[in-house]
Amino acid sequence: MKKRILAALVSLSLAALSMTGCGSSNGGGASTDQGELNIFVWTEYLPDSVVEKFEKETGIKVNVSTYSSNEDMLAKVKSETAGAYDLLVPSDYMVAQLIAQDMLKELDFEQLPNFSHIGESYKNPSYDPGNVYSIPYMGGAGAIVVNTDKVDMDITSYADLFDPSLEGQLVVLDDFRAVIGMTSKALGYDLNETDPDKLTEVSDKLMELKKNVVLYDSDSPKSALISGDCAAGMIWSAEVAMAMEEVPSIEVIYPTEGAYLFFDNWVVTKESPNYDNALKWMNFIMEPENMELVLAEFPYLCANTDAVANMGEEYSGNPAKNPPSDAIAKGSYVENLDSATLDIYNEMWTKLKE
Amino acid sequence: MKKISKHEFKSNTMPAIVTVGPVALLLLLLVLAPLIFVTVMSFCQTDEFYNVVYRFTSVNYSKLFSPDYIKIYGQSLLIAFITTLICVLIGYPFSYVIARTKSKKRQLFYMLVIIPFWTNSLIRIYGWRTFLGSSGWLNKLLMSMGVAVEPIELLYKTGTTVLGMVYCFIPFMVLPLYTAIEKLDASLLEASSDLGARPVKTLFEVILPLTSSGIFSGCIMVFIPCLGYFFVSNILGGGNTDMIGNLIERQFKSANNWPLGAALSIILIVVTLILVKIYQKLGGDMDSLGV
Numbered sequence: 226m227k228k229r230i231l232a233a234l235v236s237l238s239l240a241a242l243s244m245t246g247c248g249s250s251n252g253g254g255a256s257t258d259q260g261e262l263n264i265f266v267w268t269e270y271l272p273d274s275v276v277e278k279f280e281k282e283t284g285i286k287v288n289v290s291t292y293s294s295n296e297d298m299l300a301k302v303k304s305e306t307a308g309a310y311d312l313l314v315p316s317d318y319m320v321a322q323l324i325a326q327d328m329l330k331e332l333d334f335e336q337l338p339n340f341s342h343i344g345e346s347y348k349n350p351s352y353d354p355g356n357v358y359s360i361p362y363m364g365g366a367g368a369i370v371v372n373t374d375k376v377d378m379d380i381t382s383y384a385d386l387f388d389p390s391l392e393g394q395l396v397v398l399d400d401f402r403a404v405i406g407m408t409s410k411a412l413g414y415d416l417n418e419t420d421p422d423k424l425t426e427v428s429d430k431l432m433e434l435k436k437n438v439v440l441y442d443s444d445s446p447k448s449a450l451i452s453g454d455c456a457a458g459m460i461w462s463a464e465v466a467m468a469m470e471e472v473p474s475i476e477v478i479y480p481t482e483g484a485y486l487f488f489d490n491w492v493v494t495k496e497s498p499n500y501d502n503a504l505k506w507m508n509f510i511m512e513p514e515n516m517e518l519v520l521a522e523f524p525y526l527c528a529n530t531d532a533v534a535n536m537g538e539e540y541s542g543n544p545a546k547n548p549p550s551d552a553i554a555k556g557s558y559v560e561n562l563d564s565a566t567l568d569i570y571n572e573m574w575t576k577l578k579e
Numbered sequence: 580m581k582k583i584s585k586h587e588f589k590s591n592t593m594p595a596i597v598t599v600g601p602v603a604l605l606l607l608l609l610v611l612a613p614l615i616f617v618t619v620m621s622f623c624q625t626d627e628f629y630n631v632v633y634r635f636t637s638v639n640y641s642k643l644f645s646p647d648y649i650k651i652y653g654q655s656l657l658i659a660f661i662t663t664l665i666c667v668l669i670g671y672p673f674s675y676v677i678a679r680t681k682s683k684k685r686q687l688f689y690m691l692v693i694i695p696f697w698t699n700s701l702i703r704i705y706g707w708r709t710f711l712g713s714s715g716w717l718n719k720l721l722m723s724m725g726v727a728v729e730p731i732e733l734l735y736k737t738g739t740t741v742l743g744m745v746y747c748f749i750p751f752m753v754l755p756l757y758t759a760i761e762k763l764d765a766s767l768l769e770a771s772s773d774l775g776a777r778p779v780k781t782l783f784e785v786i787l788p789l790t791s792s793g794i795f796s797g798c799i800m801v802f803i804p805c806l807g808y809f810f811v812s813n814i815l816g817g818g819n820t821d822m823i824g825n826l827i828e829r830q831f832k833s834a835n836n837w838p839l840g841a842a843l844s845i846i847l848i849v850v851t852l853i854l855v856k857i858y859q860k861l862g863g864d865m866d867s868l869g870v
Contacts, residue, residue, distance in 0.1 A: 296833040303630070304831075326628050393732070399818055401833060439735040441818035453713035454734055564627050571834045572647070578821045579651050 259284040262502040265302070265310040267489065268293050268444045269464075270363070272522040279509050285502050293443040294400050295319040302328070308496035311503040316487045318402075318559045320359050321352040323492065325561075329358040330493045336504040339511035344530035350488070360507055361528035363519070364488030365462035366548055366556055367403045369478040375456035382481040384411040386459060387430065391437045396449045396458035399441035401574040402559045403485055407459055408434060410482040417560045421569065428573045435577055450475060459485075463525040466545035477545035479552035486556040488528070520546075526553075614848075621841035629835040639842035648826065652846075655822040658737070658812075659805035662744040666752040666801045667794060669745070674756035674793075675786075678763075692753050700747050704814050707743055708734060711815075735817030743811040748804065752797040759793025795863045803851050823847055 264271070268291040276287050292298040295316050302310060315323055323329050334340060340360060347361045371380050378390055386395060386407075397404050406416040408430050414423050438458075440449050446460040447468040465477040491510065493503045509515055516532035524546035527533050533541060541547045562570065621639055624632045642648070677688040695703060710716055713730035721727040733739060763786065771781040787794075809824035818825075823843065830840025859865065 294833055296835055300832050300835050322628070326630075435819070438819060439817045441813075449712075452709075452715070453730060454732070564625070564629070567629075571836070572645075574834075575647050575651075575821070575826070575829075578819060578825070579647055579654070 259286075260499055260502055261285065262287045262312070262499050262506055263310045264289045264312045264506070265298060266291060266312075266314045270314065270489070270523055272519060274522075275510075275515055275518050278515065278518070279506060282509070283502075283505055285505065287506075296401075299323075302494070308494065308498045310494055311497040311499045312506060313492050313494060314362060314489045315492060316364075316489050316559070317350065317352045318561050320490050320492060322561055324353065324358055328495050330495050330497060330500065331357050332360070332493065332507070333504060336501070337508050337511070339508045342511055342513055342516075342529050342531040344528055344533075347488075347528035347530075350490075353490070359490035359492045360511065362489050362491050362510070363463075363523070363525035363527050364486065365526045366479060366552065367398060367407060367459050367485035367487070368462040368465050368545065368548070369457070369480055370450060370460050370465045370468065370475060371457045371478060372450060372453075372472065372475050374474040375453075380457065380478055382411070383407045383459070384482070386437065386457065387411060387433045389433075389436070391457060393437065393439050394456040395434075395437045396440040396442055396446050396455040396460065397434075397438050398446065398460060399443040401570055403459070404434070404441075404577070405431070405570055405573055406485050406559060410480070410485070413482070416485055416557045417562060419562060419566045424566075424569050424573070428576065431573055431577050441578070447471075461525075462545050462548055463523055466524045466543060469543075469545060479544070479548065479555075483555040483557060484548075484552055486553065486558050488526075488558070617841045617844055620838050621845050623838045623841075625836060625838060629837075631837050636838075639839045642839060643842055643846060648843075651821050651826055652823055654820065655806050655824070658741060658744065658820075658822060659802050661741055662748060662805050663752075663798050663802045665741070665745045666749055667798065670749055670752035670756055670797065671794070674753050675760055678757050678760035689757070692750050696750050701810060701814075704743050704747070704811055707746065708814055711739065734815065735819065737816060737820045740812045740816035740820060740822075743815040744805055744808065747808070747811060748801040751800040751804070755796040755800065756790070756793040759790040763789055792862075792864055795858055795861065799854060799858050799863070803854060806850065807847060 262285050264276075264287060266289060270291075271289065273289075276289060279285070280287055290310070292301060295318075298313060298315065299319065299322070302313065313323075320329075334356075337360070340356075343361060349355055350359075350361065353359045369380060369383070369386065376391070376394070378385065378388060380386070397407075405427065409418040409423070409427050410416055412423070412426060412430055414420075414427065418424055418427060440446075440455055442449065443461075445464070446458065447464040449455040450458070450460075450468045451471045462477065465475065468475045469477070491507050493500060493507075497503055510519070511529060513529060513532040513535060516527065516529040517535055520527055520532060520536055520540060524540060524543070526546075526548050533547070544552075619633075620631060622635055622637065624634045624636045624638075626632050673688075673692075677685050680688070711733040712718070713732065713734075717733070718727065718730040721731065722729075767785055767789070768781060771785045772778075776784065806822070807824045807827075809822060809828045812818070812820055812822050812825060823846075827840050827843045827847070830836045830843060834840075
């Protein structure tokens with residue numbers, strides 16, 4: 226009797242498992258004749274519907290894995306066998322680092338006619354002159370988010386987030402370059418500060434932030450704002466936009482010091498076994514129609530100016546979705562640091578999170 | 580008398596290789612080799628891109644004694660200790676009740692502990708986050724009952740981490756306790772009360788000593804994995820009270836310093852070995868740990 230109950234329960238649970246298991250693989254529909262494509266992308270950055278559309282159009286089977294920081298991505302790519310991923314979506318400074326480590330393959334622009342939809346100002350970035358290895362996708366800022374129902378204070382700068390009145394109320398990105406960069410900015414220093422004396426000050430300043438931050442989250446920082454667990458913070462600009470749609474009292478603010486900016490790019494790994502499929506994907510994602518589908522779900526700043534033109538006022542008029550040009554002009558990007566400075570950054574991060 | 584013929588091997592080597600060989604090979608490949616790899620890596624350096632370079636250094640080990648890290652070890656030990664204590668306090672009465680019930684409910688109670696275990700713990704921990712949040716069910720209930728006026732902040736505290744840990748590890752405590760208590764001979768309890776012992780005295784002088792092996796192995800099975808868990812403190816603790824598991828995770832991910840991560844892992848392994856050794860010294864049975 227005992228055994229029969231057990232057997233029944235085991236088979237029930239297995240059945241339940243096998244049902245839930247189908248979701249991610251979305252197998253069956255597309256034929257596998259056209260080969261595969263392995264995409265490694267940020268969480269909440271690529272809608273499933275767009276991936277399915279590509280599979281339907283091309284017959285290529287796509288596997289999507291996700292990461293939540295550039296460093297996590299790099300560590301994972303290095304620990305996997307060569308060619309485990311075809312496409313990555315690194316941010317600006319990480320593109321430069323991947324190029325420096327000879328981990329990327331040059332792009333064949335013959336196969337990328339849709340590159341013409343990319344705005345001129347987004348082409349030829351400093352981290353990849355001439356777009357030899359990368360095409361720009363989406364970007365944004367580490368913007369300040371405030372729920373005005375819960376915070377009385379008038380917040381205009383990163384420095385305001387260190388105010389003692391915000392104790393235990395903030396959510397910030399779980400990203401050491403973003404948080405340390407923001408703190409340097411709050412002190413009037415560079416986002417990529419390297420001066421050891423100034424960094425000591427930054428380290429002390431971080432201890433003030435420690436009291437205010439209750440949650441470090443890069444995956445879906447909007448959730449804590451929507452649920453009401455956090456009242457303010459520094460999160461991806463498009464996450465603010467998504468939170469604003471749920472809770473009207475949530476606002477986006479671009480700091481007076483100049484915001485931390487990022488821009489993410491599609492690149493092909495050096496050992497990619499599916500180079501042609503990867504380029505097909507790149508061309509597909511630069512098609513304005515497809516990019517619009519992405520923007521409808523994840524409204525980030527977009528390099529595809531033709532897609533942006535079709536999005537209408539609802540997108541381009543919203544400062545959280547389409548950051549104003551003066552905020553972009555004032556902001557700065559993360560740059561690669563020497564390893565001695567990175568060690569200091571890592572120590573500061575440990576102190577903050579211990 | 581007729582002699583019974585028995586097959587005998589000419590040498591003992593072949594049978595030994597055939598029977599023990601596969602398991603030994605598996606252990607060599609899956610336990611010993613990675614362990615050696617981790618040890619070697621913990622003495623390696625990194626280049627400017629944080630790639631591992633196989634050149635000897637002991638700098639990773641000297642870093643282990645920085646005050647920040649020591650604070651994190653202390654914190655981890657404390658959290659693991661409190662978790663274990665709470666698990667015993669909740670798990671013991673529970674196991675006692677289910678092990679001593681004669682009715683069919685025993686099976687049901689037992690299953691109540693086991694079934695949640697079949698769902699991935701990560702998902703269950705996210706469930707707790709939703710449940711405990713400001714707009715979660717618990718706060719809604721408390722407010723509708725008039726207990727609270729405003730949502731109580733329950734998430735992202737060290738206490739929440741402990742709650743999640745207790746929730747994750749309680750089956751590891753209940754199962755060995757259940758086994759130990761089930762073996763307890765009821766006649767001993769009768770004898771104790773016949774000889775005039777009050778229930779409290781019976782508990783401390785008969786029941787607890789006789790089930791101590793279960794308590795021991797339960798504690799070891801909760802305490803050790805607790806030290807290495809990192810996602811509970813990330814999700815329920817908000818990521819602001821690091822444990823040694825978080826520290827190790829970070830070296831292999833965002834900090835990209837694998838040799839330091841390897842050295843930290845070695846520390847964790849050494850602590851584990853010391854604990855198991857103490858357990859053995861105190862008379863613990865290795866079999867009841869499932870090893």
